[in-house]
Amino acid sequence: MKNEICRMADIILSGNPKDIEYFLGKKTSPEEVIENCGNLKPCITGSDAHTLDKIGIFPENRFTWIKADPTFEGLKQILFEPEERVRISDSQPDDKYDYNVIERVELNTAGVWHQTIYLNQNLNTIIGGRSTGKSTLLSSIAIKFDETISVENDSFIRQLGDNVHVYWRDGQENNQKSIEYFPQNHISKISDITYSDKLLLDILLDNPQKKSAYEKFQSEVSDLFATIQSHVSLYFEKRRLYKERTLNIKNIGDIEGIKLEINKLQNQRIEIQSKLTDNQSLLSAYEKVVLRLNELRKAEQEYIKEIEILKQLGQENFVITNPAISFLGLSSNHSESLKLTIEKSILQINKDIRDEIHSFIEENLKKLQLIQSEIQDIVKGNDYIAGKNIFTENNALSEIIKKLNVLNEKFILINKEIEIANKMQSDYKDIGQKLLELHISYLDKINNIASEMRLQHEDVNLSSEITLKSDLERMLNECISLRSTAMNDLVTKVVSEYQKKTKADIINCIKDLLNKAIRNEISFKNGYDTPSFVSKILAGCWFGLRLNVEYDGDNLRDMSPGKRSFVILKLLLDFSDKKCPILIDQPEDNLDNRAIYNELVKYIKKKKRERQIILVTHNPNIVVGADSEEVIVANQNGKNAPNENGIKFQYVFGSLENSKKRVNQMGQAILKCCGIREHVCDILEGGEDAFRDRENKYGFHQI
Structure with a gap:
């Protein structure tokens, strides 16, 4: 029952x-x-x-x-x-904040329009025949809020906009407030696959958390770029200095030859000294003090050299401000305070370092003074003077000693130079290894941001993956002369190894490439050399993000243009935290009626609960199916469709249930001849008769 x-x-x-x-x-x-x-x-x-x-x-x-x-x-x-x-x-449902709702639009341009249109807080649909002023009304509202908006008939719309006044429900006429406006065909244009990555990235960056992560990633990449470039410069400078040092060592002499010559002269000296039996004990004492003297003179030169280096270091600024750090977004008080703190800290740190260097110099000077004092004591001592006199009196022995002294000095100098050269070689090789690590860290950073740049909302999944940029191959072709097959094969191999996106493959590839460049086995085009090429290849981040959307089991790149436009609209609105009004011109473009009814209409019904929507449409499914709270009917004055007082554009507005039987009177304004429901049926369905004919032919109505 x-x-x-x-x-x-x-x-x-x-x-x-x-x-x-x-x-x-x-x-x-x-x-x-x-x-x-x-x-x-x-x-x-x-x-x-x-x-x-x-x-x-x-x-x-x-x-x-x-x-x-x-x-x-x-x-x-x-x-x-x-x-x-x-x-x-117990409270009014679907209530929106007054500052997020446009209450009315006042139109006042002589001969064009003159009326006030009140708007509903939910869905407002603008309908009418071709060239009746639908898009003109929508774009005239939109252009009040953003001077950069580009619309059809731009100059005409901007002239009209001077006399269009938009009032919000909070009583303000505030053109600085935010709206979202999608002109006709705008969504289909921006949803083109060519621009999809930028569009999807913009959508992701509307999320504060994603934006923060992406800005941090960009900052890290920027810092890494600068760090790698400075390291490349340092690498080649260290390598140049090492080469100069090794060349200088060759110019000083052959260390192995000097060692043989020293051994030969020492044997000759021993032979001569053995004949000087009367002075053997004196010579033995002399040799000891000479050995000590040589040690002291070697130490003296080392301290003098280190003091020179320390004095040069004392002129440097070891800590400087990082130019990549930005204070944008901070209040002026906080940014100035931070800058002042950083400046004071840097001055203090550099002072502390210079003070430390000065203490090292003072320490070395004291040690040097002691060494020089001991040297003076030795050369004034009896053992040294007596022994030296023996050598002076014996011409042959004296000549050998002179030669030995020269060779020993050379030997000490060469050993010192070799020690420095080995340190230089170790330094630039360490920098080279560090460069590889820095370059490969790009891969870690892009992987991290790719895992971060993902969003899911209901049935829409936005994801990202890393991809190799075409910039890598373009850069290689720009730098390397491709006249030979070997160079073409080299470019192909490098690109192929990077496409694998694995650290081991990239490191092996880069090592081989850099070794070839350093050994001059790569032919460069004019304007490029080994250092500039190495800087370009290592400092560049050759990986980017490829963003993708999945909806209803389909990938964005595989969707029809219409479905892609609908999904992009969902993305633009669903992943945004904005609550401002949405203005859309013909969102149904490129969608078939089934998709409009099953997807677009349902989506608009859901979205209008959250935000005020004003849209232009030619589709009855949107107006009737989405249960438009307000329908605005547009008309342009004409012989068969007159407006009151012959004004160019006129509008009538009301709800779908606003119904009035048609009354056709000569000269009557067409918008006044019937109710909103009848206008909707006439404009969108072709009239009541046409609607019934279709209903009968479909068999939905039993005759």
Whole structure:
């Protein structure tokens, strides 16, 4: 009996949340409710007063709110939209902040338009025939908020915009507020695969967390670029100095030859000294002091050299401000305070370092003074003077000693130079290894940001993966002369190894490439040499992000243009935290009617709860299916479609339930001849007769 009564009834009188859920098909399923009751049912409630004093007093203040014109036709709409048009609650449903809702638009340009259009906080649809002023109205509103917007008939729209006034529900006429405007074909243009990566990245960057991660990634890449370039310069400078040092060593002499010559002269000296038996003890004492003297002179030269280096270092600034650090976004007080703190800290640190260097110099000077004092004591000592006299009196021995002294000095100098050269070689090789590590760290950073740049919202999944940029091959072709097969093969191999995206393959490839460059086995084009090429290849981040979207089992790149446009619209709106009004010109472009009804309409119905929407459309599914709260009918004055007072553009607005029987009177303004419902049927369905003909042919209506 209950099912029979429910099947006969249009409306259920109940405020019970469980009943509301059941009759809307949410407790079981819409199909089950339709099978049992014929269709989904709206629930309403009254005060259920049993005494006069209870009339108008609702339990828990849960009123029945109906979104409609206060007419019987308005009430009937809850039968067709039982979920959207009626709500039982203690507060007004779907309420939006006043500052996010456009209340009215005042149009006042002589001969063009002169009226005020009030807007609904939810869905407002602008309809009309071709060239009736639909897009003109929408773009005239949009252009008030963004001077950079480019629209069709730009100069004409901007002239009209001077006399268009947009007022918000909070009472302000504030053109600095935010809106989102999508002109006709704009979404299909930006959804082109060529621009999809930039578009998807912009969508991701609307998310504060993703934006912060991406900005950090960009900053790290920028720092890494500068670090690698400075390291490359340092590498080649160290390598140049090493080569100069090794050449200088060759110019000083052959160390192995000098060692042989020293051994030969020492043997000769021993032979001569052995004959000087009377002075053997004196010579022995002399040799000891000479050995000590040589050690002291070697130490003296080392201290003098180190003091020179320390004095040069004392002129340097070891710590400087990092130019890549930005204070944008900080208040002026905080940014100035930070800059002052950094400046003071840098001055203090550099002072501390110079003070430390000065203490090293003082320490070396004291040691040098002691050494020089000991040298003076030795050369003035009896053992040294007596021994030296023996050598002076013996010409042959004296000559040998002179030669030995020269060779020993050379030997000491060469050993010192070799020690420095080996350190230089070790330094530049360490820098080379560091360069490889720095370059390969690009791969880590791009992998990290790729894993971060992902978002999912309901049935839309936005993901990213790393891809090799075409810039790498372009750079190689720009630097390397490709006249030989070997150079072409080299470029192909480098690109191929990078495409593998693995550290081991890239490091092996780079090592081979750099060795070839350093050995002059690569032919460069004019303007390039080994250092500039190495700087380009190592400092560049050759990997980028490829962004992709999956929706309804399809990849963005495989979607039809229409579906791609719809998905892009979803992305632009769903992944945004904005609550400002949305202005769209013909969102149905490129979509077939099935997709419009099954996807776009459902999406608009959901989105209008969150944000005010004003859109231009030619599709009845959007106006009727999405249950447009307000329909704005546009007309351009013409012989068969006159406006009042012959004004060029005129508009009439109201709800779908606004119905008035057609009255055709000579000279009457066409917008006044019937209600909004009739205009919708005429403009979007071709008229009542055309609608019935289609209904009959489809067999939906039994004749």
